Amino acid sequence: MNNxxxxxxxxxxxxxxxxxxxxxxxxxxxxxxxxxxxLGQNGAGKTTTLEIIETLKPLTSGEVWVEGFNATDSPWExxxxxxxxxxxxxxxxxxxxxxxxxxxAALYNVHVDARALLKKVDLEEKAGAYVNKLSGGQKQRFAVxxxxxxxxxxxxxxxxxxxxxxxxxxxxWETIEEIKKSGVTIVLTTHYLEEAEKLCDRVxxxxxxxxxxxxxxxxxxxxxxxxxxxxxxVRQEATLEDVFLHLTGKTLxx
Amino acid sequence: xNNITTQFRPYLALxxxxxxxxxxxxxxxxxSLIFPIVLVVAFGLIGSSNQSxxxxxxxxxxxxxxxxxxxxxxxxxxxxxxxLEELNGExxxxxxxxxxxxxxxxxxxxxxxxxxSNANPTTSGAVASLVxxxxxxxxxxxxxxxxxxxxxxxxxxxxxxxxxIDFILPGQVGFSLLSIALFTTVFGFxxxxxxxxxxxxxxxxxxxxxxxxxQGTSKLIMALLQTTIIVGFGVLVFNFYLPHGWxxxxxxxxxxxxxxxxxxxxxxxxxxxxxxxxxxxxxxNVVSLPQMLLSGVFFPTxxxxxxxxxxxxxxxxxYFNQAIRKITTEGGNFSDTxxxxxxxxxxxxxxxxxxxxxxxxE
Numbered sequence: 001m002n003n004x005x006x007x008x009x010x011x012x013x014x015x016x017x018x019x020x021x022x023x024x025x026x027x028x029x030x031x032x033x034x035x036x037x038x039l040g041q042n043g044a045g046k047t048t049t050l051e052i053i054e055t056l057k058p059l060t061s062g063e064v065w066v067e068g069f070n071a072t073d074s075p076w077e078x079x080x081x082x083x084x085x086x087x088x089x090x091x092x093x094x095x096x097x098x099x100x101x102x103x104x105a106a107l108y109n110v111h112v113d114a115r116a117l118l119k120k121v122d123l124e125e126k127a128g129a130y131v132n133k134l135s136g137g138q139k140q141r142f143a144v145x146x147x148x149x150x151x152x153x154x155x156x157x158x159x160x161x162x163x164x165x166x167x168x169x170x171x172x173w174e175t176i177e178e179i180k181k182s183g184v185t186i187v188l189t190t191h192y193l194e195e196a197e198k199l200c201d202r203v204x205x206x207x208x209x210x211x212x213x214x215x216x217x218x219x220x221x222x223x224x225x226x227x228x229x230x231x232x233x234v235r236q237e238a239t240l241e242d243v244f245l246h247l248t249g250k251t252l253x254x
Numbered sequence: 255x256n257n258i259t260t261q262f263r264p265y266l267a268l269x270x271x272x273x274x275x276x277x278x279x280x281x282x283x284x285x286s287l288i289f290p291i292v293l294v295v296a297f298g299l300i301g302s303s304n305q306s307x308x309x310x311x312x313x314x315x316x317x318x319x320x321x322x323x324x325x326x327x328x329x330x331x332x333x334x335x336x337x338l339e340e341l342n343g344e345x346x347x348x349x350x351x352x353x354x355x356x357x358x359x360x361x362x363x364x365x366x367x368x369x370x371s372n373a374n375p376t377t378s379g380a381v382a383s384l385v386x387x388x389x390x391x392x393x394x395x396x397x398x399x400x401x402x403x404x405x406x407x408x409x410x411x412x413x414x415x416x417x418x419i420d421f422i423l424p425g426q427v428g429f430s431l432l433s434i435a436l437f438t439t440v441f442g443f444x445x446x447x448x449x450x451x452x453x454x455x456x457x458x459x460x461x462x463x464x465x466x467x468x469q470g471t472s473k474l475i476m477a478l479l480q481t482t483i484i485v486g487f488g489v490l491v492f493n494f495y496l497p498h499g500w501x502x503x504x505x506x507x508x509x510x511x512x513x514x515x516x517x518x519x520x521x522x523x524x525x526x527x528x529x530x531x532x533x534x535x536x537x538x539n540v541v542s543l544p545q546m547l548l549s550g551v552f553f554p555t556x557x558x559x560x561x562x563x564x565x566x567x568x569x570x571x572x573y574f575n576q577a578i579r580k581i582t583t584e585g586g587n588f589s590d591t592x593x594x595x596x597x598x599x600x601x602x603x604x605x606x607x608x609x610x611x612x613x614x615x616e
Contacts, residue, residue: 054457079459090454094275106267107458109260150458 006065007032007154007185008053013062015048015209022048024209025062030154030187035180037200038189045209046189047087050156053187054084067153080108083147083155083184087162089139091131097142098127101149108150121145121175137168141175148179155179157188161195166241167248173199261464268460268468273475282438286476290430290484297422297552298492306330307381310341310353319356321366324388331384345371352381363396420495423488424578425551427506430480431513432520432545432571434473436538439521440528442469448530452615462615466522473521474514481510497585505581505588509595513574516598519605520570526612545571550579573597 008030015023023045030036038046051057053064055075064071066078091100101114118124121141123134131139140160147155157176161169176199180186190196196203197217205213205220213220276282311322313335326333334341334350344350353369368385370378394402446452455465485506488494496502520541528534545551548558549571558566566572577594580586 056453056456076459079457082457084454084457086450086454086457088450090450092271092275092451093449094278095271099271099274103267103271104458107264107455107460109263 005032006030007034007067008036008187009063009065010049010053011063013049013052013064014060015045015052015057016060021209023052026204026206026209026211027062028204028211028214030185032153032185033180033183034201035176035186035188035199037196037203038187038206039191039193039196039203040189040206041191044206046206047158049206050158050187050189054082054156055079056084080150081153083150083152085140085143085147085155085157085160087158089131089143091143091146093130093132096128096130097123100131101146104146104149110150112149117145117148118142135168136164137171140164140168140172144172144175144179148184152184154185154187157186159189159191161190161192166244169195170245260459261461264458264460265464265468265471268455268465269471269475272468272472276438276442276472276476282442282476285437286430286434286480287483290426290480291487294419294423294426294484294488294492297426298419298488300418306332307351307377307384308332308334308349309381310344310350311335312338312341312353312355319364321356321364321385321388321392322354324392325354325385328384342369345369348373351377352385354385364392419488419492420583421554421579422552423484423492423494424506424582425549425575427481427484427510427578428513428549428571428574429546429551430484431477431510431574432517432542434477434480435514435517435521436524436542438473438476439469439518440525440534440538441531443525444528444531444534447614447616456615470515470518473518474511477510477514478507481506495582497582502581505591506578508588509574509578509581509591512595513598516570516574516602516605519602519609522609523605523612526609526614545569548572550575568597570598570601573601 006029008028010029011027013023013026014021026045026049028036038049040046048057052059053066053071055071055078059072067081069077069081071078092103095103097118098114101112101117105112105114115124115127118127121144123138123142123145126134126138126142131142134142144155144157144160147157160176161172164172173195176186176188188199200217202214202216203220204211215223276286307330309325309331311333325331334344336344338353338355341350341353345353348371351370351374355367355369357365357367359365366385366389368382370382372378443452452465456462485494485496485503489496498505524534524537524541528537548555548562548566549569550566551571555563555566555572567576573594577591577598580590580594581588584590
């Protein structure tokens with residue numbers, strides 16, 4: 001069972017809500033250690049796909065394998081091996097960061113050094129603060145960090161940078177890249193194309209519940225150009241975002 | 255993998271942190287710990303005014319006659335003196351229980367008249383027979399009868415003065431348990447669902463039953479704290495009577511645990527029906543309001559109209575209140591509570607059965 005080469009295998013996955021088909025027969029594999037992006041607009045079916053793999057939602061038909069375990073048959077084995085960051089908080093508002101870390105450690109039956117974990121994402125000073133008192137970027141760094149408590153082999157990040165300012169986004173990208181370096185497989189959803197291009201090894205483009213293309217960002221661009229596509233505007237050497245970051249300093253967001 | 259051992263630490267942690275979160279939530283803290291105290295204080299103060307008869311005497315007229323003198327000696331009587339018109343006015347407004355008028359009669363004796371109000375038949379009757387007793391005694395003495403054909407004597411048993419606090423406090427314990435089980439559970443689950451806390455917990459290897467048990471445990475600790483505060487406050491401030499001291503206190507705690515377990519069934523059932531913060535209040539009130547009014551929280555169910563009594567006496571909170579009054583107000587043993595414990599536990603079983611159908615995590 002554990003003799004598998006892919007971290008995640010999804011085969012002909014379908015999810016229906018009544019007459020509405022949210023996920024319409026998608027298949028893909030995520031390789032170990034890979035940063036896999038699912039790109040798509042709101043309502044494309046990204047979150048539903050993620051939540052089925054995370055064992056949070058039952059599937060209508062198809063198969064999902066995580067680290068060699070079937071997500072439908074062995075959800076508890078899957079849950080132990082993954083880290084999940086939801087689109088919005090998911091934390092008790094009346095508990096401090098340290099308390100939340102200790103609570104999650106207990107839920108996974110592991111022991112962690114809460115302060116050391118907070119230090120990793122520059123939130124050491126916020127140890128006694130409530131999640132609601134954090135800035136958007138701090139919240140997301142904490143959410144991502146909290147997924148690492150059980151030392152998962154696969155991490156799911158659902159639109160981690162949505163709603164963040166440029167500084168916070170860049171800072172979170174760095175955190176994600178660091179986690180990737182430690183060998184963790186990461187699946188990330190986003191509707192920022194720039195983010196997908198910068199971070200992901202491979203991306204799946206999703207639209208109306210279907211995956212319409214999978215490949216590395218470079219492959220996809222080359223394929224498009226080979227088809228005779230030319231951008232209408234000449235590419236700028238810098239963007240307004242670069243200007244902003246240059247002027248204000250590329251530091252953390254607080 | 256043994257589930258029980260792997261779920262034990264998650265269970266403890268979730269119970270502890272849910273309790274911590276609840277205590278830090280100001281609304282929860284107010285409604286579960288401070289509000290009951292406010293009610294107990296309010297009702298404790300009502301109960302402390304001593305029962306006495308207020309009798310009006312007519313100005314300048316009666317002060318010297320022996321009947322008035324005897325009435326004045328009775329400790330349960332308070333007298334005021336004014337003109338007849340004023341006194342009658344007071345009587346109509348309910349400020350006086352009776353007006354006593356003593357006129358010299360034609361034959362050298364007295365004509366005694368008692369005016370009472372039909373608004374309060376119990377006190378009226380009591381005052382009238384009190385005065386009549388004095389009159390009869392006076393008549394017998396006047397006619398020289400010393401050897402009464404019928405003699406009368408009364409004995410008082412050494413009972414406790416029944417005060418409102420001794421009635422209201424057990425009712426408050428019951429009502430607070432129902433409130434904590436309903437309000438904090440229903441609104442708690444809605445908040446946990448809305449904030450995706452439950453979803454985040456489900457992404458960990460925590461079993462659903464662990465989450466439910468830990469929620470129940472944290473509410474149970476809150477409830478025991480609440481009962482301790484209400485009873486402790488009652489004992490210290492209002493001299494609330496525990497017939498068997500610590501034993502009664504422990505029995506109250508055991509009843510509270512059982513009561514909360516039963517009432518949580520309502521909480522779980524309703525939190526499945528309520529979708530959001532808007533649909534919850536009517537649902538919660540439909541369950542809590544009738545029980546607050548009909549289950550003997552503020553006044554005994556016997557004082558309700560007879561047709562509604564069969565309903566009122568079978569409400570879960572009514573069963574709980576009857577059980578707790580068995581061991582407090584009535585000074586009975588724990589075994590006396592068993593029929594009532596079975597009563598509210600059956601309600602609990604029905605509610606848990608319904609909750610398994612309605613409960614939803616998202």
